[in-house]
Each structure stands twice: as C-alpha cells, then as structure tokens.
Amino acid sequence: MKLAVAMSGGVDSSVVAKMMVDEGHEVVGLFLKLWSSPDCGIKRDNRCCDYEALEDARAVANQLNIPFYVINAEKEFKKEVVDYFLNEYKNLRTPNPCIVCNDKIKFDLLLKKALQLGCEKLVSGHYSRIIDSGNSRSEILNSKKITNSKAQDQNNPVIPAKAGIQELINTGSQIESGMTFGGYGLFAGVDELKDQSYMLYRLDQAQLSKVLFPLGEMTKKEVRTLARKWNLPVKEKPESQEICFVAEKDYREFLKRYLPKKYFSPGDIVDQNGGIVGRHEGLVNYTVGQRKGIEQQKSQVPSPESKGNSKSKNQNEDRKPLYVVGFDVEKNRLIVGEDKETFKKEMVVKDVHWIVQSPKVLKSKSQKEISSGLPDSWTHDLSVKIRYRHPGVEISKIKYQISNKAQIPNSQTTTQQWNRVIIEFEKPQRAVTSGQSAVFYSGDEVLGGGIIVE
Amino acid sequence: MYPIYLDYAATTPVDPEVIKAMIPYFTTDFGNASSIHSYGRRARQAVDEARKIVAEFLGCESSEVIFTSGGTESDNLAIRGLIASYENTNNTTKVLKYESKKQNTKPHIITTQIEHHAVLNTVKNLEKSGMIEATYLKPNSDGIVSVRDIESAIKPNTVLVSVMYVNNEIGTVQPIREIGKLIEKENKSRVQESKSPKEKSSGLPDFRTRDSHIYFHTDAVQAAEYFDMNVQTLHVDLLTFTAHKIYGPKGIGVLYIKKGTPIKPEQTGGEHEYRKRAGTENVPGIVGIAKAVEIVRKSKSPKVQESESPDSSAGKNQSQNDILRLRNKLIEGILKTVKGSRLNGIRELRSPGNVNISVKNAEGEAILLNLDLQGIAASSGSACTSGALEPSHVLLAIGVPAEIAHGSIRFTLGRHTTETEINRVLEVFPGIVEKVRSISPFK
Numbered sequence: 079m080k081l082a083v084a085m086s087g088g089v090d091s092s093v094v095a096k097m098m099v100d101e102g103h104e105v106v107g108l109f110l111k112l113w114s115s116p117d118c119g120i121k122r123d124n125r126c127c128d129y130e131a132l133e134d135a136r137a138v139a140n141q142l143n144i145p146f147y148v149i150n151a152e153k154e155f156k157k158e159v160v161d162y163f164l165n166e167y168k169n170l171r172t173p174n175p176c177i178v179c180n181d182k183i184k185f186d187l188l189l190k191k192a193l194q195l196g197c198e199k200l201v202s203g204h205y206s207r208i209i210d211s212g213n214s215r216s217e218i219l220n221s222k223k224i225t226n227s228k229a230q231d232q233n234n235p236v237i238p239a240k241a242g243i244q245e246l247i248n249t250g251s252q253i254e255s256g257m258t259f260g261g262y263g264l265f266a267g268v269d270e271l272k273d274q275s276y277m278l279y280r281l282d283q284a285q286l287s288k289v290l291f292p293l294g295e296m297t298k299k300e301v302r303t304l305a306r307k308w309n310l311p312v313k314e315k316p317e318s319q320e321i322c323f324v325a326e327k328d329y330r331e332f333l334k335r336y337l338p339k340k341y342f343s344p345g346d347i348v349d350q351n352g353g354i355v356g357r358h359e360g361l362v363n364y365t366v367g368q369r370k371g372i373e374q375q376k377s378q379v380p381s382p383e384s385k386g387n388s389k390s391k392n393q394n395e396d397r398k399p400l401y402v403v404g405f406d407v408e409k410n411r412l413i414v415g416e417d418k419e420t421f422k423k424e425m426v427v428k429d430v431h432w433i434v435q436s437p438k439v440l441k442s443k444s445q446k447e448i449s450s451g452l453p454d455s456w457t458h459d460l461s462v463k464i465r466y467r468h469p470g471v472e473i474s475k476i477k478y479q480i481s482n483k484a485q486i487p488n489s490q491t492t493t494q495q496w497n498r499v500i501i502e503f504e505k506p507q508r509a510v511t512s513g514q515s516a517v518f519y520s521g522d523e524v525l526g527g528g529i530i531v532e
Numbered sequence: 533m534y535p536i537y538l539d540y541a542a543t544t545p546v547d548p549e550v551i552k553a554m555i556p557y558f559t560t561d562f563g564n565a566s567s568i569h570s571y572g573r574r575a576r577q578a579v580d581e582a583r584k585i586v587a588e589f590l591g592c593e594s595s596e597v598i599f600t601s602g603g604t605e606s607d608n609l610a611i612r613g614l615i616a617s618y619e620n621t622n623n624t625t626k627v628l629k630y631e632s633k634k635q636n637t638k639p640h641i642i643t644t645q646i647e648h649h650a651v652l653n654t655v656k657n658l659e660k661s662g663m664i665e666a667t668y669l670k671p672n673s674d675g676i677v678s679v680r681d682i683e684s685a686i687k688p689n690t691v692l693v694s695v696m697y698v699n700n701e702i703g704t705v706q707p708i709r710e711i712g713k714l715i716e717k718e719n720k721s722r723v724q725e726s727k728s729p730k731e732k733s734s735g736l737p738d739f740r741t742r743d744s745h746i747y748f749h750t751d752a753v754q755a756a757e758y759f760d761m762n763v764q765t766l767h768v769d770l771l772t773f774t775a776h777k778i779y780g781p782k783g784i785g786v787l788y789i790k791k792g793t794p795i796k797p798e799q800t801g802g803e804h805e806y807r808k809r810a811g812t813e814n815v816p817g818i819v820g821i822a823k824a825v826e827i828v829r830k831s832k833s834p835k836v837q838e839s840e841s842p843d844s845s846a847g848k849n850q851s852q853n854d855i856l857r858l859r860n861k862l863i864e865g866i867l868k869t870v871k872g873s874r875l876n877g878i879r880e881l882r883s884p885g886n887v888n889i890s891v892k893n894a895e896g897e898a899i900l901l902n903l904d905l906q907g908i909a910a911s912s913g914s915a916c917t918s919g920a921l922e923p924s925h926v927l928l929a930i931g932v933p934a935e936i937a938h939g940s941i942r943f944t945l946g947r948h949t950t951e952t953e954i955n956r957v958l959e960v961f962p963g964i965v966e967k968v969r970s971i972s973p974f975k
Contacts, residue, residue: 106905147901153922186974193971194898195905285974 080104081290082192083201084184085146087134088318090203092310093301094292098201099142106195107139107146110188112179113156114323128322137311149191151183158182160323164336170405171513172365174277174466175321181280189288199290203301205267206275207294207522208286261434262286264524269297276466279517279527280431330363337362345410350403350419358412361405367420367509368402401509421506425464426479427516428498430528462501463517464510464530470519472504499528533907536953540777540885540946541700541754542911546820547779553823554781557816565813566802575815582822589825590771590788591762598787598805599818603753604650606772606787607694609798609809610749611654614692614770615639615663617794638662639691644669644677644706645929647696651751652925655694665689673931674878675704679711686718692747694770697755701926701942702877703886705759708750712767715748722746747793753777757828758852758884769793775817779947780824784817855945856884858954862943863887865958870965876927876940887943890932894939894968902964903941908957911942 083095085107098105114128132148139146159179166173184202192200261283267273281289293301305313324332334342342360349355358364403415461470477484477500484500501516510530517527537545557578563571565579580594587594600606618639643655645668652668659666667685671677677695686693693715695706722744749770752761756773763771770793774785789795789808801810831851866873872892891899896912903910912924923937932940943957 145905147904149897189974190971191898191901194895194968195901196967282974 079199080106080197081199081201082106082108082188082195082197084188084203085109085135085138086203087131087138087312087315088203089305089310089312089315090205090293090298090301092135092138092203092312093304093308094201094203095138095142095144096304096308096310097292099144105142105144106192106197107135107142107144108188108191108200109135109146109148110155110183111148111150111152112183112323113152113160134312134315141311149188151187154187155179155183155323163321163323164333166513167333167362168337168341169513170361170407172511173513174515175323176277176466177280177515180278181285185278185281185285185289189285193288199288201290201292203293204274204278204291205269205272205293205296205298206278206291207265207267208289208291209263209265210287211261211263264433265294266519266522266524267291267294267296269299272298275522275524276463276468276515276517276527279433279515279524281433282431283433286433333362343410345412347412347414348406349400350413350415355400355414361407361410361412364402364405364412365509366402366404366511369399417508420508422503422510423506424500424502425507425510425516426498426500426531427528428531430497430499430526432496432526433524434526461519462503462527463519464507465514471507473501473518474504475502476500477502497528535907535909536956537909538943538945538949538953538957539909539911540949541703541883541942541944543776543782544779544946545948546776546781547824547827549827550780550820550823554816554820557819561815563815565815566804575813578815578819579813582818585822586786586825589761589829590786591764592788593791595806596763596789596791598789598808599813599821600785600787600809601783601814602776602785603648603751603772603774606774606785607648607650607749607751608654609787609795610770610772610789611641611651611692611694612658612798613795613808614747614749614793615641615658616796616798618691619796638689639664640687640689641666641692641694642669642682642685642690643667643694644671644696646671646675646677646699646701646704646926647694648700648751648753651694651696671704671930674881675699675702675876675926675930676878676881677706677711679707679714682711683714683718686746690746692749694749694751697750697752698759698883698886699877699926700754701924702888702930703754703883703944704877705755705881705883706750708752708766708768712748715746716767719745754883756825758832763788763790770795775821775824778824778828781817781820784814784821786821851947852884855947855949858949858951859884859887859945861951862945862954862957863889865954866961869958869962873965874936876930876932883944885945885949887945889941889943890927890936891939891941891965892936894965896938896940898968899939899941899964902968903957903960906960906964908960911944912940 081098081103083091083098083105085091085095086109095105095107109132111132112128136146159175159182162178163173163175185200189200264275264278264281264286266275302313321329321332326332326335341362344357344359345361346354347356347358398416400414401417401420402412403419404413405411406413460473462473463470478495479485479498479500480495485495510532512530512532514530515527516530518525557575561571561574561578563569563573563575565572565575567573567575579599583594583597583599586597590597598606598609600609641655641658641664643651643666645652647655655664655666655668658664669677669681669685682693682695693711695708695711697708698705725744747769748767749772750766750768751772752759753772753774754777755761756778760766761771761773768788769790771788772785774780776782776784787808795808797808797810799810802812804810804813863875863879866887866889867875870889870891874890876888876890877886890896900910900912923932923934924940927937927940928934945954
C-alpha cells in the first residue's frame with residue numbers, strides 16, 4: 079500500500095514510519111509546518127522547537143530512505159487553531175487547540191495532501207484505535223483492553239503492525255459490545271496513560287476511513303523500546319506536552335503578547351457572596367477550577383477600595399483553599415469558592431459531533447428512571463470525559479436542548495437536535511470548564527462529543 | 533524510473549571542467565591570497581586571473597569586479613552599500629540627512645514588484661527602517677516592466693533603480709538596456725540643470741547638489757547563462773550574478789561596481805576586494821566562477837551578445853536552440869493536454885529555459901510533490917519561497933488571481949535536458965493534474 083506518515087519528529091511518529099517501511103509499504107513522510115510566534119528565535123527565553131522538530135523528522139526519513147516533504151500549513155493553522163485559541167480565551171473559555179488541529183489541519187489539510195500524492199491512507203502516531211466494522215459491526219470488536227493478553231516483555235514488545243495493517247483492521251480482537259451498525263469506530267488506545275482518543279472525537283467517517291493509528295495497540299514503553307532497538311535518531315527525545323505554537327514557557331505570557339491590553343485589566347476577586355478577597359491581573363489568566371495564584375494575591379494585594387471590610391473578614395476566616403468558580407465579566411470580577419463549590423451535577427454541551435451516527439433509540443438504563451436516549455448497546459458503560467486525561471464519569475441522563483428548553487429525546491429526535499445536549503453526571507464533577515470538550519464513551523469506544531458551554 | 537532534473541533556475545550541476553580547475557586550490561595551491569609567501573602568491577595569481585576573465589565577460593575593468601558569496605550578498609551590497617554611502621559624506625558636500633523628517637530628503641529607490649526577494653526584501657527593509665522611500669513598479673500582465681513607468685517614477689531624490697534582468701520565476705526578460713539608456717539620459721540632464729543658475733534658486737533638496745546621479749543596478753543571476761552580460765551595452769552601474777546558476781559552484785558570486793559608484797562595505801574586516809568586501813578570498817570558488825564564465829562565453833556566439841530579441845533563434849548556438857525548442861515543446865504540450873492551464877509571462881520575451889504554468893483548480897505544491905515521487909524535479913516558484921504556501925508575489929504582480937497562482941509550477945531546462953525527458957513529463961503531467969484535482973477538502 080502507498081501510505082503517507084505524518085512525521086512530527088517525535089518518537090511515536092518516527093516509530094510508526096519505521097513500522098510501515100518494515101511492513102513493505104511505499105511510505106512518504108509528511109511534516110506539517112505549523113504557525114509559530116514570529117518572535118521565535120529573536121526574543122530570549124522562547125522555546126523554538128519547530129526547526130529542531132523538522133530536522134529530527136528529516137533525520138528519521140533519511141535513515142529510512144523515504145521521500146520526505148514539508149507541508150506548510152502556517153496560514154490555515156493560524157486561522158483555524160491559533161485565532162480560535164485566542165478568541166476562546168477572550169471569551170473566558172478554556173480551549174483545546176489540539177482537537178481543532180486534528181480535525182481541521184492534520185486530518186483534513188494534511189490528509190488531503192496525502193491523498194493527492196496518491197497515498198491510500200494517512201498514518202499517524204496517535205494512541206488510539208480505528209476499527210472498521212464493515213457491514214457487520216455488532217459482531218466485531220469489543221473494546222476490552224487487549225493489554226492483558228499481550229506479552230509484556232518490554233525488551234521484546236509485540237509489534238501488532240507486523241501482522242499487517244489489513245489484518246489488524248479485520249481481526250480486531252475478542253468482541254463483546256461494539257456498535258450496532260457499520261462504519262469506522264474510534265477507540266481508546268490500549269495504553270491508558272497515553273490514550274489520545276479524546277483529542278480525535280471530531281473526526282468523521284470520511285476521515286476515519288482514510289487514517290491509520292498503528293500505535294493504538296501499543297504502549298508508550300513498547301514504542302520507546304522499538305525506537306531504541308531501531309536506533310532511531312529521536313529514540314531518547316522527551317515527550318512534548320506543551321501547546322506547540324506557544325513559544326513562551328507559560329501560555330499566559332503568550333496571551334499577554336497577542337491579546338489587547340484590556341483583557342488584562344486588574345479587578346477584584348470575590349467570594350460567592352460578593353465579599354472581596356483579593357485582586358486579579360485580568361480574567362483571562364484564570365480558568366474554572368483553578369486554585370493556583372488566588373491565595374497569594376488575597377494576602378498580598380488587598381484592593382484599595384475594599385481594604386476595610388475585606389481585611390477583617392480575611393483574618394477571621396479559616397484558610398481553606400479557594401478555587402475559581404466563575405467570572406463576573408461586567409464587573410471584571412473573579413468569583414472564587416471552596417472546593418465543594420467547584421462541583422457540578424450537569425453541563426450543557428454544544429456542537430456535538432457523533433462519530434457513527436446520532437443516537438436514535440430511546441432506552442432506559444438499569445431500570446432507573448433514566449433516558450439516555452442512546453442505543454441499547456451504547457448505554458453499557460456510558461461515560462463522558464470532560465477534559466484530556468479525565469478518568470471519565472458515568473452519564474446518568476442525556477437530554478437535548480432546543481431554545482434553552484431541555485427535552486427528553488425519543489426516536490423522533492433529529493440529528494440536528496442531538497447537536498446540543500444536557501448531560502447529567504452520575505457523580506458531581508469538579509471544574510466543568512466551558513470551552514473544553516466533553517467526549518462520550520461507551521467503554522473504550524468514542525461515540526462523539528462536543529464543546530462544554532456551561 | 534530515472535530522475536529528471538528540470539529545475540536549472542534553482543541551481544545547476546557543476547561542470548566537470550570547473551571542478552577540475554578548482555581542485556588545485558583546495559589541495560596544492562591552498563594558500564591565502566593575502567599571504568606574502570609563494571603559497572599566497574599562487575593563490576593571488578589565480579584570483580587575479582579569474583577576475584580578469586570575469587571582467588572580460590562583463591566588458592569592464594578588473595577593479596570593478598567584486599567577488600561575494602553569491603547573488604543575495606551581491607544584491608545586498610549593491611543596495612545597502614549605496615544607501616549607506618550617503619550617511620557618512622561630510623558636511624561640505626551637503627548630502628541628505630537621515631534625521632530629517634522631510635520625505636523628499638530621503639533617497640528614493642525604484643524597483644519592481646517581481647524582483648527576487650534578495651532585492652525586494654532588502655529595499656523593503658531599508659524602507660521600513662526609515663532610510664529610504666521606495667517605489668515598487670508593477671509589470672504588465674506579460675511580466676515586463678515598462679521603461680516609461682520607470683521614467684515617470686523618477687523623482688528628484690531618486691538615487692537607485694534596481695530592475696532584474698531575467699525573472700527567476702517566469703523567465704521574462706526586462707528591457708535593461710533601454711532602462712540603462714534612460715537613466716543615463718536623465719543623469720546627463722541633471723548635470724546640466726545643476727550647472728544652470730536656475731537650479732540654485734529652485735529650492736530643490738540639498739542632496740542634489742552633490743549627488744544628482746541615479747545609479748542603475750540589475751540582478752542578472754538568471755541572465756548570465758543566455759543573455760548579453762556586457763555592462764557597457766547594458767548601461768548599468770551595478771550588476772549581480774552568481775556561479776551556481778551557470779554550472780559553477782555554490783557560494784561564489786560577483787557584484788560589478790562601476791568605477792565611481794559609491795558603495796560602503798557591509799562587513800568590516802580586512803582590505804579585501806578593493807575594500808568593498810572584507811573576508812579571506814574564496815579562492816577555489818573564484819577560480820570556479822571564472823571557469824564557469826569561460827564556458828558560458830564559449831557557448832554564446834558573438835551575435836547573442838548583441839541580440840535584442842531573446843526568443844529569436846538568430847545568434848544562439850546549437851545547445852541554446854535545442855533548449856529553446858524543447859521549452860516550446862513542453863509549453864505547447866502542456867497547454868494542449870491540460871485543460872485550464874496557462875503560461876505565465878510572455879513567451880516571446882522569455883528565457884529559453886523557463887516554463888511557468890498555472891493550472892486551474894489544482895495546488896501547485898501537490899503537483900510538484902507528485903512529480904517528485906515520479907522522479908521529476910521541478911519547482912512551484914523560486915526555491916527560496918517554496919515551502920511557504922503564499923502564492924508567488926511575481927504571479928500576483930502580473931495579475932494572476934491568487935487561486936490560480938496557487939496552482940503554478942515551474943520547469944526550467946538546462947544544458948543536459950533531453951527530448952526523452954520532456955516527453956516523459958508530457959506523458960505524466962496530465963494524469964497528475966487530474967489526480968490532484970479529484971481530491972477535495974474534507975471539511
């Protein structure tokens with residue numbers, strides 16, 4: 079098969095490239111040149127990793143002796159990802175740029191390039207699995223972890239890809255639930271620590287049908303071991319965790335540079351009753367559930383106009399840690415509260431994207447008075463993750479929302495109506511943050527997700 | 533699949549004769565040309581002889597030839613060096629003062645929108661830092677800059693006109709000789725004006741009393757292989773060319789500086805290159821560029837040196853005629869087989885090696901990568917800008933709409949191009965365009 083590998087210069091995509099070459103595929107390496115701050119390399123203290131990353135990726139491509147191209151997506155990335163990122167912060171939401179990048183850049187722009195080059199699929203090093211059910215979806219794939227059955231000998235990791243991609247797609251493993259219709263399913267990677275399925279929920283069937291994630295069946299440890307075994311030039315490269323386009327150590331520095339000054343006007347920090355407890359340096363610096371940076375200011379910089387009462391109040395209060403619970407934009411106030419005040423029982427999710435198809439069948443779950451509104455098979459182990467690396471929480475109820483009225487879905491509920499839903503958690507959740515994504519899972523399978531509104 | 537190289541405007545393979553000439557200066561005659569001893573003298577002799585060959589090529593004096601690291605440096609030295617020379621002139625000669633806020637006391641540069649970035653970004657940079665004012669002339673849709681436009685752009689404070697000889701992207705040939713003559717005429721009339729008593733009271737800016745001269749620079753990097761390079765017939769004061777476009781090594785170029793043209797050196801150091809360019813001479817490179825020039829000279833018949841019409845076959849040697857014929861075959865073949873394709877830049881006033889095609893509804897980059905996967909090396913513009921997905925500034929300047937400019941591809945033919953290679957391109961190109969067109973975006 080002729081394949082394009084998305085090479086970032088990291089360990090994961092480098093191992094993937096080598097795997098594909100070893101399998102005998104005709105491989106083309108593609109490196110995405112994304113936007114990075116123009117100050118890169120000019121101002122001090124900026125991490126500037128994109129040239130290094132490019133050189134690393136090229137070194138791997140040279141070792142594998144495959145054609146390697148830089149695909150310039152600076153303009154599109156700036157527009158779709160960076161501007162979105164800044165705009166969300168302007169509106170006091172906490173965005174997840176990687177999700178947008180996956181959907182609009184990696185698995186759209188880059189995928190298109192791959193296909194234009196005559197490649198059948200785009201392969202990337204994401205820790206996630208795509209399973210093609212063909213027409214008999216229900217018979218396949220259980221999402222139960224395969225890790226258990228796998229040899230865990232780190233020196234001799236099992237390379238599932240050796241079996242061949244086609245086989246990997248076809249066989250899957252021992253199945254139990256899965257979905258009741260055909261199409262491509264997106265599943266969590268078996269390495270729970272590295273699972274990136276959360277970041278991929280916006281992909282649709284057309285995209286999933288053209289993408290391969292060979293690392294979905296592997297652990298990071300195994301991947302690292304392979305990189306060493308193959309002596310790839312990037313074998314010891316550390317993980318990158320930061321937002322790739324932010325050169326500064328702290329994304330807040332980046333915001334300071336790119337957002338107008340007015341977003342950083344100082345204001346009061348207040349408790350839920352309006353009592354002033356401190357000062358803040360601009361609401362954009364805070365996100366719901368955040369604890370860091372509040373106490374300090376409380377004791378250090380009392381607001382001039384509130385000196386009198388807040389001082390005495392502060393002193394009398396016990397020193398419980400405070401968390402951001404909300405914003406009062408009009409008065410430029412940061413609202414804080416105690417730990418328990420950061421918990422929420424439900425949330426509204428907009429722009430919901432369903433990977434397979436929007437749910438149709440109304441079913442009750444476990445005899446409870448619940449209308450999950452999801453197909454029977456989906457209600458099994460139905461959960462939602464409200465941020466990356468969130469362990470997930472069971473969903474007790476889904477309603478759809480039309481003109482601010484919650485409706486219990488039924489079999490007539492249209493795809494469009496499924497676009498905006500209200501989710502009730504089994505257990506209250508801390509820091510339900512608007513702008514972050516809520517991703518729905520049935521076991522290991524990603525059903526879809528959307529953006530948290532409130 | 534054998535590789536096909538059609539990117540001669542990006543760079544060329546070094547001629548074996550050039551390599552042969554260079555080798556001794558890496559090994560036995562490795563001396564520093566500034567050294568007093570025999571090693572140094574041998575190196576110096578080589579540099580002197582090389583400079584003479586280049587001077588003959590350009591029809592100038594040896595002392596007017598400055599060796600640099602290449603085209604970009606030559607362009608920078610010509611433009612920045614000239615502008616910098618205005619800074620330090622002493623008060624008695626009354627030149628413009630940069631501190632002055634008055635617009636017309638800044639020197640004025642006229643250039644074109646289709647220059648190579650080595651010129652364009654240098655002028656923009658000087659403009660941005662407040663040192664000069666600049667006019668960027670738009671060529672016509674054929675890709676040719678009009679002499680009349682230059683004439684009407686000239687202002688009392690114009691000190692430099694920089695127009696490229698042959699465009700690197702679309703291969704169009706600019707009327708350098710005519711521009712040169714125009715500027716000469718303008719300079720003459722300025723001298724007369726300044727002598728007349730009327731001038732004294734006209735209140736014209738200070739600098740004209742010293743320097744009513746307009747200097748003319750041309751970036752001739754893409755012209756050296758095919759066109760007249762005689763600075764006398766071209767009427768230029770400054771001329772840039774580089775070795776690696778004429779089958780010489782990379783890292784060596786020339787700036788011709790006509791005697792009397794004020795150029796302040798850009799880098800400080802020793803007194804190399806008539807104090808115009810400090811730094812130990814790149815002796816092997818200098819020997820290499822001279823050899824490359826010699827080979828070019830041999831290949832150009834005397835007629836071509838005089839030829840006004842670059843596309844006429846008259847005056848070209850066999851090899852150049854071959855290239856021209858193959859170029860025309862490629863142009864005609866693509867225009868015939870690929871729907872929605874067009875040739876960018878006029879065909880008649882064009883470098884014999886240049887084909888620049890735009891294809892509707894297809895990204896040039898994708899076409900380029902597909903060609904590469906089939907072993908065909910082409911370019912989507914200049915090598916310096918590919919990888920930046922901005923549509924070419926040259927194509928935009930000649931009025932190609934942005935979405936069509938995106939689908940452009942440049943083939944440049946050279947000494948080793950064969951009929952078989954052109955046939956192969958014509959065979960695969962339509963299929964590639966179809967494939968690229970068939971993939972639409974996902975979202």
